[in-house]
Amino acid sequence: MAENRRFLLARRPEGEPVPEDFMLVTEPVPAPPPGGIVVRNHYASLDPAQRGWMDDTESYMPPIPLGDPVRATTVGVVHASDNPDFAVGQWVMGLNALEDYSVAMPGGFTMPIDVEAVASPSNFLSALGAVGLTAYFGLTEVAKPRPGETLLVSGAAGAVGSAVGQIGRIMGCRVVGIAGGAEKCRRLIDDYGFDAAIDYKGKDHASLVSEIAAAAPDGVNVVFENVGGPVLEAEVFTLAHHARIVLCGLIAEYNTPEKLGLRNLWQILARRATIHGFLIADYAHRFAEGGAQMAQWLAEGKLRADEDVQEGLENAYPAFMRLFSGANTGKLVLKIA
């Protein structure tokens, strides 16, 4: 008889999550509710945003209730169905949880996916999923860079950042990436085609400012911000007038109770820059269009999308923590089955 292992949020982390904040339990596989389905999860997306959902703070989604499994986007197969639109065996993607089996009500985020067309179903969690679409819409619709402009990407070796940089190159930008460590910087240049890479590690504010300024001699026109904290505070001193900052993530702040934020707001004013808070959910009605463009670039070899696939629900905690240690290279995915 199949069992349902579930990775629960046992208490709210204070700062960096510790193993005791979670609990792996085994329960019976649920039955589909009226009109609903049960999904056998195969891959789950591990994202910095999940850390935010663990806090009891006001945000764009309610906090994960204590005792519930950790919310996650997953791809999987319909295991049981009480809905005529979803046949058993159909591959689907949805906002589910870190567990073997999830109950889902079609509508909302659950949608069928065509896994025949891709190398792995997990691609729907990377280039063709929220990560790739975040990069695509954040850059093309929010920042709207023009050819010849300089694009600066923080967290550039991450899943979103590496896609942003590559799309920036396709759009004709000079692309500068900030990442942690020499190996990641090497990959920005060699694997993702960035024009310049800056290692933020061990750099004080003045060094970071001068390195960015040297890599962006005409000033930075667009920042795609995934990090925040001291990296963001350095970036604002290199902005060209009327620069646009896409505020996509703040991973430097997720585990710190005392937020640094942006102390030098004056630079935003003096440079007449704009900061755009950005969530991919606002573009849900255009996912098909964005996914088609990303798939085309992948097929043409213009875009490279790496995945860091970790295995096993029992490894959910160490896998998740790779996001914060900087260990992951490419989109972090947990293989569940």
Add this chain to the structure above:
Amino acid sequence: MAENRRFLLARRPEGEPVPEDFMLVTEPVPAPPPGGIVVRNHYASLDPAQRGWMDDTESYMPPIPLGDPVRATTVGVVHASDNPDFAVGQWVMGLNALEDYSVAMPGGFTMPIDVEAVASPSNFLSALGAVGLTAYFGLTEVAKPRPGETLLVSGAAGAVGSAVGQIGRIMGCRVVGIAGGAEKCRRLIDDYGFDAAIDYKGKDHASLVSEIAAAAPDGVNVVFENVGGPVLEAEVFTLAHHARIVLCGLIAEYNTPEKLGLRNLWQILARRATIHGFLIADYAHRFAEGGAQMAQWLAEGKLRADEDVQEGLENAYPAFMRLFSGANTGKLVLKIA
């Protein structure tokens, strides 16, 4: 023989300016350089921005050099001219300094003004000058509020803030103002027609958030920010999705070496808000259009523009400090002659 009293920046203030940071000297009246003019200043604008110009930090204008008079927008009369376009006796406005006589090179910011059409030449430093135009373009062109939206103005009883609130009402917004003290809040309602007024003094973060939220039950769609610091940090928790913040001034931060900035950047992201750094200089090519609209509203009685006229160059220091003590009511102007 006329003399030229000049209010010099003697050293850079640390935090709040003290009298010893300045020096009043008397020099001979200068002669016009080739192609230039000498302006007899009658009124000078005293603005929070001048505090920023006293610092040796990177900004949209070079710092005031030590030993130079404090830079200021003035209105005055051409006293001597070596330029055929500017006759002696002509009223002009320009970016000059706190001194009896300024040397000006036409071009740049110097322009003739028609003082016959206004109650006082100082009006060109208030409703018809940078203050009025900052309110006008910041609101109509940057924030673009729609009728029925809620506009929140900080520093609302100040020169820019009171104009912003009144223009917001003309545009059909619900207008909420934040100011310091019961008397200023009374004036927001009685004199400037705000829908609601909030006194920030003595309020902690939670109280300020709940008072703003109560005054803006549908959330805040537009913030016109003149203050920054704890006031801004409270405001962001009341933003409706896709709110726009016009970042016009940060007076709470000008005298503090340790900047607070905006620690809760996450709220900007989660609410998909935008922050727009704004300087009126970007709209210089449209000043005539904006001035005409402001003059019309003034003439129609739709707009009230108060001035706080302080007298005498010898009082430049205490007059300037009224900006930071919150003593001024209306646009602060120094009458020089």
